[in-house]
Amino acid sequence: MKRPVKNELKELLSPLQDEGIREVLLFLFLIFLQVLILYPGSLDGFFALSHLPKTPRTITFAMLWHHFWVFLLFFIIPLLLCTFVDQTSPREMGLTTGDWEAGLRIFLIAALLITPALYLSSRDPSFRQAYPLTPEASYGVFSFVLYTLAYLPYYIGWECLYRGYIQFRYEKIMGLLPAIFLQTGMSTLVHWNKPFGETLSAAVGGIFLGLLAWRTRSIFWGLLWHWYLGVMNSLFCAFF
Numbered sequence: 001m002k003r004p005v006k007n008e009l010k011e012l013l014s015p016l017q018d019e020g021i022r023e024v025l026l027f028l029f030l031i032f033l034q035v036l037i038l039y040p041g042s043l044d045g046f047f048a049l050s051h052l053p054k055t056p057r058t059i060t061f062a063m064l065w066h067h068f069w070v071f072l073l074f075f076i077i078p079l080l081l082c083t084f085v086d087q088t089s090p091r092e093m094g095l096t097t098g099d100w101e102a103g104l105r106i107f108l109i110a111a112l113l114i115t116p117a118l119y120l121s122s123r124d125p126s127f128r129q130a131y132p133l134t135p136e137a138s139y140g141v142f143s144f145v146l147y148t149l150a151y152l153p154y155y156i157g158w159e160c161l162y163r164g165y166i167q168f169r170y171e172k173i174m175g176l177l178p179a180i181f182l183q184t185g186m187s188t189l190v191h192w193n194k195p196f197g198e199t200l201s202a203a204v205g206g207i208f209l210g211l212l213a214w215r216t217r218s219i220f221w222g223l224l225w226h227w228y229l230g231v232m233n234s235l236f237c238a239f240f
Helices: 005-012 019-038 043-050 056-085 100-121 125-130 141-174 176-189 196-216 220-239
Strands: none
Touching (some): 019 176, 043 056, 100 220, 176 196, 196 220
């Protein structure tokens, strides 16, 4: 005898009770934030919405547009979620220097090891075509310094969402390794339109940054390292 459709549906949705529904809606919202960054919040999204021609100056505006939306959606929104939805301290999502001695030591070692690889990857034509994000960054030292400073809001948002909010939050729910793999998978998928080498390195880098955040209980050192990668990659592509 077949079970009534109502009972089947009730059993199917049984995990989504109270706390379950809240967690599902929250996770869908986090995915929605990524979709916004990939489409209207992207560089291409800027030109699609503004209908401006692509020039060095408008590409700079597009970069600033993208960085603004990453900062808003990946930093401000998770900060609000942490404070008003989860009702926890921002320190719980790594907004602290944490174990600064370990963080500084690991950052310096990692930076020393990664720099030669960054130089070699910058020889790849796909990297040189993609970076710097705006041609104006290569106009001189002053322009490049402004470019690197404009990159900071982007990396603040990126590390806050993935290594901060997602990893530290879901570590309490599912454990450390699943939380690291979760944030790594999500952050890697957002690289889908980047050069192949960058997308591949995002998977390895996501695990490293996750372990670094766990070791120091802070996103600051991962933010510093990630920013260093972006600056050096753009520097090599622009001037060497």
